[in-house]
Amino acid sequence: MNVSHHPEPALLLDYATGTLADPFALIVATHMALCPACRREVAALEAVGGALLEQAPEAGEADVDQGAFERMMSRVEALPPEPAIAPLPAIDTATARIPRPLRDRLPASLDNLPWRRQGPVETVFLPCDLPGHRVRVLRIAAGRGVPRHTHRGTELTLVLQGSFSDETGHYLRGDMECANPELDHRPVADPGEACVCLAVTSAPLRLTGTLGRLIDPFLDI
Ligand SMILES: [Zn+2]
Structure with a gap:
């Protein structure tokens, strides 16, 4: 399947940070189920967000580790593919x-x-x-x-x-x-x-x- 039209990056970012309102979150999640590229993008955004939170310095401490972003991206690239969607029984x-x-x-x-x-x-x-x-x-x-x-x-x-x-x-x-x-x-x-x-x-x-x-x-x- 070749998906070539994707949600705007701002929608994916809001989805990843959990701030996207429901009907938009529904359509983005449904798109992501059909689009490996956007699944990877959102996983990367979530990982980076998580890393920044973990590493956020207390007031007066050193800056965030510059290598954290690259390390997170390489971990995300190694994520296994999403499992196939299993059809529910007894539906057409x-x-x-x-x-x-x-x-x-x-x-x-x-x-x-x-x-x-x-x-x-x-x-x-x-x-x-x-x-x-x-x-x-x-x-x-x-x-x-x-x-x-x-x-x-x-x-x-x-x-x-x-x-x-x-x-x-x-x-x-x-x-x-x-x-x-x-x-x-x-x-x-x-x-x-x-x-x-x-x-x-x-x-x-x-x-x-x-x-x-x-x-x-x-x-x-
Ligand atoms: Zn997409």
Whole structure:
């Protein structure tokens, strides 16, 4: 698997220090389950953070050992690979392929979720305690597109099944797109299979196509 679109470094740093708010921590953890590079990055950040804490001098003592960082990095590089994700028994294959951090939050297997259909896009909202934010699983029919839209805040989208393309690139399983108010895009699922994504938004989307501008005020997205 080749994951080529990753969370921004600031998200990984906040994740490693335990300061990332829940819906963002969920999507970063789900990405990491599919991305060895980000797992190593977070392990390195955690190790460095731990080393700095251990070695933090008391007031008036000597500076932190300059070689500590290099020693920690070489220890991190020697970490064994993560074990493969074991599928739970008695769930269908598509659900078993959803990485554990998200799968544990799903109230049912993929096919039994309470999907809300809007044209070629089906949506399920998951509980989210962070005010103004929304967490949703999207299923876009093969070869079909999401309505053109822009963002009033941040939108993180992680591909779990299938793939999609938009003006910024091609996103495969494990890839994460970070969109902000400057991006106006229309993601289109590749032909072949439905594209399932996890999306976290910090504010409602804003439809921008000709029809979208007309119906946007009436939609709860
Ligand atoms: Zn990554």
